[in-house]
Amino acid sequence: MKLNKEGIVDAAFALLDEEGIEGLSLRRLAARLGVQAPAIYWYIPNKAGLFRRMSARLTTGARASCAGQPDWRSWLMAYGRGVRAAFLTHRDSAKLYANAGSIPEDPGEIGDLIAAPLVALGLSREDAISYQGSVISLSLGWALFEQTPPMRDFLTGMMDMDKSFEDGLEAMVRGFAPGSAPHAS
Amino acid sequence: MKLNKEGIVDAAFALLDEEGIEGLSLRRLAARLGVQAPAIYWYIPNKAGLFRRMSARLTTGARASCAGQPDWRSWLMAYGRGVRAAFLTHRDSAKLYANAGSIPEDPGEIGDLIAAPLVALGLSREDAISYQGSVISLSLGWALFEQTPPMRDFLTGMMDMDKSFEDGLEAMVRGFAPGSAPHAS
DNA sequence: ACCTGAACACCGTTCAAGT
DNA sequence: ACCTGAACACCGTTCAAGT
Numbered sequence: 001m002k003l004n005k006e007g008i009v010d011a012a013f014a015l016l017d018e019e020g021i022e023g024l025s026l027r028r029l030a031a032r033l034g035v036q037a038p039a040i041y042w043y044i045p046n047k048a049g050l051f052r053r054m055s056a057r058l059t060t061g062a063r064a065s066c067a068g069q070p071d072w073r074s075w076l077m078a079y080g081r082g083v084r085a086a087f088l089t090h091r092d093s094a095k096l097y098a099n100a101g102s103i104p105e106d107p108g109e110i111g112d113l114i115a116a117p118l119v120a121l122g123l124s125r126e127d128a129i130s131y132q133g134s135v136i137s138l139s140l141g142w143a144l145f146e147q148t149p150p151m152r153d154f155l156t157g158m159m160d161m162d163k164s165f166e167d168g169l170e171a172m173v174r175g176f177a178p179g180s181a182p183h184a185s
Numbered sequence: 186m187k188l189n190k191e192g193i194v195d196a197a198f199a200l201l202d203e204e205g206i207e208g209l210s211l212r213r214l215a216a217r218l219g220v221q222a223p224a225i226y227w228y229i230p231n232k233a234g235l236f237r238r239m240s241a242r243l244t245t246g247a248r249a250s251c252a253g254q255p256d257w258r259s260w261l262m263a264y265g266r267g268v269r270a271a272f273l274t275h276r277d278s279a280k281l282y283a284n285a286g287s288i289p290e291d292p293g294e295i296g297d298l299i300a301a302p303l304v305a306l307g308l309s310r311e312d313a314i315s316y317q318g319s320v321i322s323l324s325l326g327w328a329l330f331e332q333t334p335p336m337r338d339f340l341t342g343m344m345d346m347d348k349s350f351e352d353g354l355e356a357m358v359r360g361f362a363p364g365s366a367p368h369a370s
Numbered sequence: 371a372c373c374t375g376a377a378c379a380c381c382g383t384t385c386a387a388g389t
Numbered sequence: 390a391c392c393t394g395a396a397c398a399c400c401g402t403t404c405a406a407g408t
Binding site for chain 2: 111
């Protein structure tokens with residue numbers, strides 16, 4: 001039963017869900033795959049590379065979930081909800097994303113790729129990336145709080161997290177004003 | 186030259202700035218303080234406790250920096266800028282905060298404490314915490330991207346990060362609508 | 371091509387013992 | 390009260406060697 005990259009990422013998510021990010025070591029991952037730790041290095045460059053691969057899966061899954069939106073505001077709302085939902089389906093995945101920083105492939109064409117759906121809906125490339133960055137930041141930040149147990153207990157004790165996130169996202173997306181104050185040249 | 190908690194936190198920030206979060210180990214920290222690693226445990230419970238102490242310093246510094254604002258929107262804008270600025274003054278500090286999750290003291294009175302300045306400006310306690318959570322989330326998220334070198338290079342190549350953050354924050358704070366859709370009871 | 375065994379240079383944390 | 394020495398149970402990563 002040979003290893004492969006996707007299977008390693010699958011097993012890593014399973015291990016993450018069971019043990020949390022502290023317990024996600026290459027040695028334990030190898031044990032779960034019935035193999036010795038160095039074997040993993042045949043498929044991934046290092047632990048950071050594994051984290052990047054896992055992070056990429058989280059965000060591309062969210063992107064896929066919001067195809068076919070009628071306008072760029074709807075798209076950004078769906079994307080924000082999708083990103084947060086993706087983080088909340090795997091224990092500590094927001095922490096993992098924060099430590100990995102994504103950027104899975106070469107920087108040249110990835111800019112076009114992430115801007116494309118919003119440019120198709122009428123936004124400039126710069127606004128597309130800027131707004132998307134703010135939406136991911138907000139979603140990541142909330143997910144981070146929701147995945148830190150003492151913080152989660154503290155927050156759920158006095159508010160509805162779903163509503164707070166929704167309120168913040170809605171306020172921001174509604175407030176985006178393309179083309180206003182077109183910085184520098 | 187006896188140790189003390191604040192001195193340990195100072196040294197930890199200095200070490201963080203020099204080596205990054207990967208290099209921030211208790212053994213190296215001890216060496217910098219001219220002491221053996223276990224000595225640190227007389228002052229802090231464990232490494233997570235050190236991270237929490239460091240995180241608390243970052244956010245309370247930002248809070249202090251925005252006293253005397255005339256209304257709650259101005260306060261939230263100042264706080265968002267202050268939080269991001271605080272993160273950007275220490276290498277990898279957003280990552281550190283994401284891994285630590287703050288919550289330094291007991292949960293009972295800290296709720297009042299963080300809500301107080303906004304309640305004084307007319308917000309309900311629930312809105313105060315909800316909005317503040319969204320503002321911190323957005324600021325933390327952007328700082329995280331800005332402190333991940335490949336991501337930073339990628340983003341600065343096609344946008345002005347200061348402007349993007351400012352646009353997102355401004356849109357969100359302007360869009361907050363207290364009292365609208367008062368969920369459940 | 372794919373994996374193991376053994377090793378290197380680290381970790382956080384504990385605990386008896388020193389002063 | 391405050392710190393050291395020594396140890397435990399881990400890490401990520403490298404690399405020769407096996408198949």
